[in-house]
Amino acid sequence: xxxxxxxxxxxxxxxxxxxxxxxxxxxxxxxxxxxxxxxxxxxxxxxxxxxxxxxxxxxxxxxxxxxxxxxxxxxxxxxxxxxxxxxxxxxxxxxxxxxxxxxxxxxxxxxxxxxxxxxxxxxxxxxxxxxxxxxxxxxxxxxxxxxxxxxxxxxxxxxxxxxxxxxxxxxxxxxxxxxxxxxxxxxxxxxxxxxxxxxxxxxxxxxxxxxxxxxxxxxxxxxxxxxxxxxxxxxxxxxxxxxxxxxxxxxxxxxxxxxxxxxxxx
Numbered sequence: 048x049x050x051x052x053x054x055x056x057x058x059x060x061x062x063x064x065x066x067x068x069x070x071x072x073x074x075x076x077x078x079x080x081x082x083x084x085x086x087x088x089x090x091x092x093x094x095x096x097x098x099x100x101x102x103x104x105x106x107x108x109x110x111x112x113x114x115x116x117x118x119x120x121x122x123x124x125x126x127x128x129x130x131x132x133x134x135x136x137x138x139x140x141x142x143x144x145x146x147x148x149x150x151x152x153x154x155x156x157x158x159x160x161x162x163x164x165x166x167x168x169x170x171x172x173x174x175x176x177x178x179x180x181x182x183x184x185x186x187x188x189x190x191x192x193x194x195x196x197x198x199x200x201x202x203x204x205x206x207x208x209x210x211x212x213x214x215x216x217x218x219x220x221x222x223x224x225x226x227x228x229x230x231x232x233x234x235x236x237x238x239x240x241x242x243x244x245x246x247x248x249x250x251x252x253x254x255x256x257x258x259x260x261x262x263x264x265x266x267x268x269x270x271x272x273x274x275x276x277x278x279x280x281x282x283x284x285x286x287x288x289x290x291x292x293x294x295x296x297x298x299x300x301x302x303x304x305x306x307x308x309x310x311x312x313x
Contacts, residue, residue, distance in 0.1 A: 062112070063099040063126060066092050071100055074111055077121055077139055084140050084172075091170040092125075092135065099126045100135065119144065119245040124178060133167060136174040146171045153219065153247040160213050162241055179232045179240045184263075187233040188272045197311070199237050200276045204263055205306055206239040207231060211255035214241075215297045220253040222246035227262035228269065256302065257294050260286070282308055 064070050066089060075092070076085040092100075101124040104114040108121070114134065115122035119142045125135045138147055151174060157163040168175040181187070184207075188200070207227075214221060223230050223246050232240045264270050264279065264286055274280050286308055293301040307313050 062102040064102065066097060066100055068100075070102075070111055073109055074100070074113065074121060074123060075137060077108065077137070079140055081140055088137060088172050091173045094170065095135075095168045095173070095175045096128050097125045097133075097135065097175075098128045098130075100124070101126060101132075115243070117243065117245060118142070119150070120147075120174075125175075132178050134164065134176045134178040136176065138172040147174055150174070150245050150247070153249070154244040156217065156219055156249075157214065157241070157244055157247070160217055162210050162213060163244060164240060164242060179234070179242065181232040181234040181238075181240070183228045184231050184233060185228045185269050188269060188276075197276050197278075200273065201309060203233060203237050203239055204273060204277070204309060207241070207259055207263065208256055208302075208305065210239065210241055211259045212297075212299075212302045214255045215253040218249055218253055220248050220251045221255050221258075222248060222251070224255055224258040225262060227259055253297065254294075256297070256305070257290055260290055260305065277309060278311065279309070282313075 066075070072080055072085065075088045102110075102112045103124050104112045106113045106116050108116075113121050113123050115136075118139075120136045120138045122134055122136050125133050127133060136147070138144075144150075147169060148171070151166060151169045154163055154166055154174070158165055164179050165177040166174060167177065182190075184203075187203075211221075211224065221230070221241065221244065223243065224241075230241060230243050232242055234240070262269060263273055265283065279286070286305070289301070289304045289308060293305060
């Protein structure tokens with residue numbers, strides 16, 4: 048699920064639509080309009096007390112802006128009757144599952160250890176969640192004010208890995224952290240949120256730390272930037288060795304060895 052949001056807030060009131068608005072036909076029943084599916088989703092959305100759905104985000108379907116799009120659903124901003132901004136994840140008509148219940152169950156497990164946007168309500172086709180304002184890790188790391196701030200970058204990288212280690216410990220594999228840029232949001236205050244548990248599983252061997260570490264530290268444009276900021280260029284072989292140890296035994300001791308290597312003087 049791609050999800051990335053600018054820190055700059057638009058005037059959302061001008062982009063707000065009643066859930067019954069024709070502008071939302073192709074969003075609520077995506078990627079093809081089906082009357083029954085549309086009416087079912089409308090009932091579910093109304094049961095959550097949603098007042099309006101907001102066109103806002105970097106992705107577009109037609110002329111409507113959305114926050115995220117994946118194989119299972121679309122994510123849009125919504126506003127409740129008490130004017131709270133939330134996120135709605137709407138199951139696609141062509142999704143590879145008939146409901147959202149399993150995703151809700153696994154996401155709730157992550158919530159139980161303080162990870163992921165908080166689920167506020169859910170139904171067969173819709174998940175209502177806390178809306179997390181922020182940037183993807185790639186966009187965040189490219190901000191000019193981060194270049195000299197190695198302490199903040201270290202804190203963010205460490206926080207991502209710590210959350211991944213918690214998921215490893217509770218045997219919940221996220222399943223998509225190799226593509227970290229689509230699944231982590233960094234807030235303006237550098238708060239880290241792992242999102243999108245549609246591919247999560249309790250049955251697979253967990254690989255959250257190792258997958259995230261490859262994205263953050265070993266390959267791709269994100270890792271190149273982080274390596275430059277944290278001066279990790281000469282530690283790559285040690286990082287690979289330490290990750291192999293962690294893969295064999297996901298112990299707290301082996302995890303601390305990974306964090307230790309991120310320190311400037313290690």
